[in-house]
Amino acid sequence: MKYLATLRSLLSRSHKQTQILPIVRLPIEILLYIFYLCPLPDIVRLIRVNKYFYEQLHPLLFETLNFHADKSSRRSIAACTLILRNPSLGKAVLRFDPAGGAKRLRPEKAEKLSQLQANAIAHMPNLVDMNIWGRAILPQHLEQIANRPVENLRRLTLMQVIPDDWLSVVPELVRAHPKLTELRLWPTLRADQFTDASQQGFTLDRTDAPHLRSFTGSLPVLGDLLQDTEERMRETKEPVEPITHATIASPILLHEHFEDLSVLKASGSSLRSFQCHVVVANWHAMEVIAKAMPQLEVLKLHVLANFKRDRFAEFINQVEGLEHFTNLRELHLNSRDVTVFHRTAFAKKGAERAVIEKLSRECKTLRVITMPPYRRWVMQPDGDWDVLSGQELNEHISFVKAQLGRPNDGQLRNIGSSSGPIS
Structure with missing residues (x-):
């Protein structure tokens, strides 16, 4: 040939x-x-x-063919056009991160790019993971996707603020993809919609997402899902897939919202992994979370420390309530605003190890503690704590960053090892 x-x-x-x-x-x-x-x-x-x-x-x-949101839209246009000319190419796409979400495009260009990418999705029957950022796909084209859903979609990320008159498209999109196991909706709601439940604009229940195991979004929507799960488990004999991981999008866990965690205490017994944002002034956040969900196995806190690592150190030293956790194995603490200017979150030598030992004494079940930036402390068989350093740390950070851009089940890597055509 x-x-x-x-x-x-x-x-x-x-x-x-x-x-x-x-x-x-x-x-x-x-x-x-x-x-x-x-x-x-x-x-x-x-x-x-x-x-x-x-x-x-x-x-x-x-x-x-599996685009990234921060790449040039030119590459996405070329590949989407090829898919529309030769639809069999769309079978290769397991992950789709539409381009154009990271840049502010002119309205007419954004409209054309959004329409092109939405049209290409219709030719991706094996699509498993779709991540939509910013205005990469506009609300009217989200509705088009809901009307022509992707049969095997498992993970959906919608990282854009939806206008009030288009909020109904969110449950439509979720409902059209009943095989979803992971749903991320942040920041779908504006800040004022977080504080006023009557303004949230949409609700979800387990009939919309019967197989959902992981949710990221607002606390009211998470509460609806958890409460509906418990009610269905009590009222029907059919098993309901429990939600085991939840992430509350900022700014939910500010000081004035801690009382809202009562919904997690009442209906969040299925949760095993939880993450949220806290500000350094909320040093009592750990205790509130521990009392609401003592069964957690993994907890990740993003600490907003105003770019000051001494504030972060004060927050960690004031933390209380770890003893309320009964099964906590991993505690991950992150603070990007601190690590922008500093290699570590602690100025004094030995201060980080002292904090690690203090936390482990308060929570006997801890086996892994991560400090900014991705400093992974692991308990050794003799009970001592060891931290990755040097080349091992660099390799671990590279591994973590690589995993952040990949689906959880490694499906993309299966393409390269397949021996025949993808059906």
Whole structure:
């Protein structure tokens, strides 16, 4: 075939030019054209057996057809157009992060890009993970997706503020994808909608998402889901998938909202993992959370410390209530505003270890504690605490950052190891 002859020519030419480092750096347009010409199984085979294409086509399969929101919209337009011309390419897409959400585009350009990406979604039957940021897909096109749903969608992220007159599209979108196991809706609501439950604009129950296990969003919506789960478990004999992980989007856990955690105390017994934002003034947040959900196994707090690490240290030293946890294995503390300016959250040598030992004495079940930035302390068999450092720490940070951009079940990695076409 013609495309095979073209590939041989490119390979032989590049081999002569790069004897030391035989990696072909082909323009993105040529790579996209290869995608257009080759059947998908041939592309996968090239990735697996050809050392020249591994460095280029491998990330192309994962990043060009599985877009990232911070990438150029030009790449997304090219790939979506190819999918519309050759719908079989859409079968390769397991994750879709529409482009255009990280930049402020002109209204007419945003409209065209949103429409193009929404049209391409209709040709992605194997799509498992969809992450929509900003105005990458506009509300009217979210409705289009709800009317032509993706059958196998498991994870949905909607990180945009929805106008009041379009809020009803959120439950429609969720309801259209009943296989969802993970739902992230932040910041779908504005700050004033967080504080006034009557303004939340929509509600969800377990009929909308019967298999949901992980939820990120506002406390009122989470409360509705948890209460409905408990009611269904009491009233029906059919098993209901429990929600085991919840993230409360900022700014819910400010001082004046702690009383709202009563809904978690009443209906959150299924939760095993929980994360939220707290400000340094709310040093009693740990105790409130512990009393509401003593059964937690993993807790992650994002501490807003006003870019001052001494404030973060004061917060940690004042923390109380860890003894109320009965099963807490991992405590992850993060503070991005501190680590913007400092390599660690503690100025004095030995201060971090002292805090780790203090926390472990207060909660005997703790086995892992993470301090900013991603400093992972692990209890050793002899009861001592050890921290990753040097190259191990760098590798761990790289691993964590890589995992933040990947689906939880590793489905994308399965494409490269498949031996046949994706159906």
